[in-house]
Amino acid sequence: MRRYSIASIPGDGIGREVVPAAIAVLTAAAAKCGFVLEFRHFDWSCQTYLKTGKMMPDDGLDRLRDHDAVFLGAVGFPGVPDHISLWGLLLPIRREFEQYVNLRPVRLLPGIASPLRDKARGDIDFWVVRENSEGEYSQIGGRTGTGENEIVVQQAIFTRRGTDRILRYAFDFARRSGRRHVTSATKSNGLYHSMPFWDERFAAIGAEYPDVAADQYHVDILAARFVMSPERFNVVVGSNLFGDILSDLGPGITGTIAVAPSANLNPERRFPSMFEPVHGSAPDIAGQGIANPIGQIWSGAMMLEHLGEAEPAALVMRALETALIAPDIARTPDLGGNGTTAGFAQAVRNTLLGL
Amino acid sequence: MRRYSIASIPGDGIGREVVPAAIAVLTAAAAKCGFVLEFRHFDWSCQTYLKTGKMMPDDGLDRLRDHDAVFLGAVGFPGVPDHISLWGLLLPIRREFEQYVNLRPVRLLPGIASPLRDKARGDIDFWVVRENSEGEYSQIGGRTGTGENEIVVQQAIFTRRGTDRILRYAFDFARRSGRRHVTSATKSNGLYHSMPFWDERFAAIGAEYPDVAADQYHVDILAARFVMSPERFNVVVGSNLFGDILSDLGPGITGTIAVAPSANLNPERRFPSMFEPVHGSAPDIAGQGIANPIGQIWSGAMMLEHLGEAEPAALVMRALETALIAPDIARTPDLGGNGTTAGFAQAVRNTLLGL
Ligand SMILES: CC(C)[C@H](C(=O)O)[C@@H](O)C(=O)O
Numbered sequence A, B: 001m002r003r004y005s006i007a008s009i010p011g012d013g014i015g016r017e018v019v020p021a022a023i024a025v026l027t028a029a030a031a032k033c034g035f036v037l038e039f040r041h042f043d044w045s046c047q048t049y050l051k052t053g054k055m056m057p058d059d060g061l062d063r064l065r066d067h068d069a070v071f072l073g074a075v076g077f078p079g080v081p082d083h084i085s086l087w088g089l090l091l092p093i094r095r096e097f098e099q100y101v102n103l104r105p106v107r108l109l110p111g112i113a114s115p116l117r118d119k120a121r122g123d124i125d126f127w128v129v130r131e132n133s134e135g136e137y138s139q140i141g142g143r144t145g146t147g148e149n150e151i152v153v154q155q156a157i158f159t160r161r162g163t164d165r166i167l168r169y170a171f172d173f174a175r176r177s178g179r180r181h182v183t184s185a186t187k188s189n190g191l192y193h194s195m196p197f198w199d200e201r202f203a204a205i206g207a208e209y210p211d212v213a214a215d216q217y218h219v220d221i222l223a224a225r226f227v228m229s230p231e232r233f234n235v236v237v238g239s240n241l242f243g244d245i246l247s248d249l250g251p252g253i254t255g256t257i258a259v260a261p262s263a264n265l266n267p268e269r270r271f272p273s274m275f276e277p278v279h280g281s282a283p284d285i286a287g288q289g290i291a292n293p294i295g296q297i298w299s300g301a302m303m304l305e306h307l308g309e310a311e312p313a314a315l316v317m318r319a320l321e322t323a324l325i326a327p328d329i330a331r332t333p334d335l336g337g338n339g340t341t342a343g344f345a346q347a348v349r350n351t352l353l354g355l
């Protein structure tokens, strides 16, 4: 029987609720399709930090290394500064495992209305391909001077290697998916060094893909266009920061970021890839059992797909979409229902088993 | 009679069309209210660059210095790289004249539908206060290495002085405008040095304004919230880059960025402030006389307000809003009409003279 070993890191806040809920769905898909998902749980979180001064043990990355994938909930909680928690857990995993692609679908689900007037399913259906390992997210820089004279320097680093590989991934993905149109997010009118370089590489890599249409917008107007004409996008590629912003805005136009998944991919498969929802730990509703598990379940479907289990992945999505429009299945409060995290996930699981 | 000397820089593309159109409206307001606007025109643009290798003459800034305000159209055109044109004209003016505030209203106008379902006038009505002189927009950095090994460094510089003054402006503005709620755009979970500093200063300055509510969101989720719940914002303060993105996204949710104005303010009035629409030079429609002049006209109203002419400023806005819903006035094609730039502006002018 096919077996996959998955490192699960529920992390903080609602991560601790949606991860087990999603695992219930995924193990059902595995059972139905005749393979085994072995989850090993790692209890690393802001709690860990408050107890030990570290988000994960010193050999944390090594402990993850031999798994087929990492399934992560959310990182960050009040009481620990965000830059400490994220640079202590999430970001090192992305970097150490060269998960240089963050792939995020932006797609309207059935039964969830877009906040945009007149947009129905099919009108919003594109992918954000985000650079995930360098760029604006950098620990280089610091503070100098004191008091009134203090100055803070923050460096962004763009390597040719890092830029080319994400652009090439975007074009390959566009070709592979049959959506032969890549849009680049830039800001070369304001960011003097980094973005003209980004544009140069986009033009150079684009030239290798004459069968894929390419265009680019400054990120400010691109954000506005997500709202005004989302139907014109197929694959949108952006730097770490721009991809981050656009891949939250995208789910925003699909009604809620609670449903959005992401895949942190090491395309060469030298290291495990990581799957996590776009949403955070939501301290405001954590502990109540009412968090929406859809982003986590959908992330799980992307994980199955990545493991080569395309059919079970499709099954999970079909079950999810069926459950979303079933009149007798209670959705979570953020979607206007009175259901619970576990209850909704169980319903998806039952739906899946009945498909 | 009160006289104001205004430096007008139409710049590129549709800037050359909307600036004269707006001036026709503003001079009518001046005539009606008994003061004089003396416009001096500066023909600086990408054309200038192609002819002379410079966007403006070496003493360009000095020539502007003695005016009461600068009225700018748009800068940037295909044929000149964006970072050349913008760092050769727009950005030096903002910096040299310490226009460290970029103030941008986000407000639904009558007769223009929001792309957001169920949002009517009043639901979208807030201000973006953007840092306008430092931060991510920096020429410090560069390239090193060649070919496959090339690395590009882009520095962002945040000074305590620059950060404090924009935050203080935002809180003062919130207090003055009676909208006692400031939201900060941050990204302190990813941007390791700059944004934790920004948050620290936001907390420190906010403490000086106990009567103004303060909250903060990471810019990614903030962008999504602009779409999902715009009614919760009053004053949103952001760094140069975040403010840029949010102040295009904001107008996006009001239907079109063509109508959005901005004020580049030197609050101390040591130097002239500059007024320009949020939109760019729109090369795709330039030269056809169909560009929407509303962003430029509204920018002109903000200029009058800044000059101390509050009543004429209000008159311009009233004329604009009246014209927008008049059944016999043709709007420009971007608003679904068959009107022209000059025709619509003339109609606003006539409406104003009749008020
Ligand atoms: C043209 C560009 C440099 C400018 C900016 O980013 O500041 C524009 O987008 C704006 O918002 O005024």
Ligand SMILES: CC(C)[C@H](C(=O)O)[C@@H](O)C(=O)O
Pocket (backbone or CB within 6 Å): A076, A086, A090, A244, A278, B189, B190, B220
């Ligand atoms: C938590 C944060 C560091 C992270 C990011 O910015 O990458 C998150 O927003 C995301 O999009 O995965």
